[in-house]
Amino acid sequence: MSLQASIAVHKRKVRFAFACLAATAALLPAGAMAKEAGTCTPGTALRMSAPESSQGSLLLIEVKSAKPLAEVQGDWGGRSVPFWREVASEANRKALLGVDLEKAPGEYELKVTGQTASGEKISCSASVTVRQGRFATEKLQVGKQFVEPSPEQIKRADEEGQKLRDIFDRVTPERLWDGKFRIPVDGVTTGSNFGRRRILNGNPRSPHSGADLLATTGTPVHATQRGRVVLAEELFFAGNTVVVDHGLGIYTLYGHLSEISVKVGDDLEAGAVLGKVGATGRVTGPHLHWGLTVERARVNPLQLVRLLGNSSGTSPRQKSSKHRIN
Numbered sequence: 001m002s003l004q005a006s007i008a009v010h011k012r013k014v015r016f017a018f019a020c021l022a023a024t025a026a027l028l029p030a031g032a033m034a035k036e037a038g039t040c041t042p043g044t045a046l047r048m049s050a051p052e053s054s055q056g057s058l059l060l061i062e063v064k065s066a067k068p069l070a071e072v073q074g075d076w077g078g079r080s081v082p083f084w085r086e087v088a089s090e091a092n093r094k095a096l097l098g099v100d101l102e103k104a105p106g107e108y109e110l111k112v113t114g115q116t117a118s119g120e121k122i123s124c125s126a127s128v129t130v131r132q133g134r135f136a137t138e139k140l141q142v143g144k145q146f147v148e149p150s151p152e153q154i155k156r157a158d159e160e161g162q163k164l165r166d167i168f169d170r171v172t173p174e175r176l177w178d179g180k181f182r183i184p185v186d187g188v189t190t191g192s193n194f195g196r197r198r199i200l201n202g203n204p205r206s207p208h209s210g211a212d213l214l215a216t217t218g219t220p221v222h223a224t225q226r227g228r229v230v231l232a233e234e235l236f237f238a239g240n241t242v243v244v245d246h247g248l249g250i251y252t253l254y255g256h257l258s259e260i261s262v263k264v265g266d267d268l269e270a271g272a273v274l275g276k277v278g279a280t281g282r283v284t285g286p287h288l289h290w291g292l293t294v295e296r297a298r299v300n301p302l303q304l305v306r307l308l309g310n311s312s313g314t315s316p317r318q319k320s321s322k323h324r325i326n
């Protein structure tokens with residue numbers, strides 16, 4: 001969503017970023033849980049989907065107990081980590097740890113505490129390493145009119161940025177999703193440009209916080225999972241935008257839409273059509289800007305599909321969804 005000025009080298013960079021993402025994907029087996037991590041009270045184990053993380057990535061955490069659990073909560077560097085329970089797994093809880101794409105590299109302590117159904121306290125702690133993300137950087141010289149929006153445009157963009165941050169700050173305590181997450185455009189299996197840093201005329205811009213999915217104008221855009229529409233309007237940078245709250249601090253954003261077909265307050269089923277691909281806002285051509293925020297951390301949305309979903313977008317469950325909104 002950073003300033004999408006008119007740029008001739010765009011296509012070449014897209015291909016470069018695509019290659020980087022493809023390499024990352026190969027290193028991350030879908031949904032696999034690494035060995036036990038950290039130290040826990042006896043009878044409890046902590047597992048993470050990867051032994052360490054990097055800027056803009058997502059970790060799946062699992063707490064397993066020998067006894068049924070009543071409650072589990074987490075704290076990672078002063079940020080709460082909400083856990084959820086899957087059906088028929090009383091002794092097991094899961095959580096997503098989002099690593100913001102600008103989080104300072106280093107070691108961060110993860111603390112998990114809770115209680116079994118019989119009232120015994122459990123706890124785990126682990127040190128989670130955050131490594132520097134490997135993102136493409138573009139240095140560009142462009143006409144001033146593309147770099148510097150007018151004072152009114154800056155004011156508008158700032159207000160909209162604040163509005164989005166206020167939305168992402170609110171954590172809906174229930175899990176609204178149920179099932180697998182999918183890539184929001186049929187037939188698209190990957191995206192590009194996540195985390196890309198752009199330096200325009202020597203001035204660094206904020207990093208690109210979503211994945212760009214290439215598709216033609218008018219292609220239906222599907223909700224990645226169940227959730228509630230919390231924003232559906234035209235924004236300065238992202239154009240026609242929809243934000244879906246999936247609960248537990250997880251939000252997905254869909255930008256540059258040619259049409260929005262939902263409104264704030266709508267409850268969407270997994271795979272419901274929420275709009276169509278377009279080129280509204282500051283863009284050079286039609287694509288879907290897909291963003292993911294987990295507990296305020298801006299992370300690569302494709303990792304959500306890798307950890308908790310299927311990449312084809314055509315699972316039988318989603319096909320049978322009855323309450324599509326068109």
Ligand SMILES: [Zn+2]
Nearest residue numbers: 001210212289
């Ligand atoms: Zn984008």
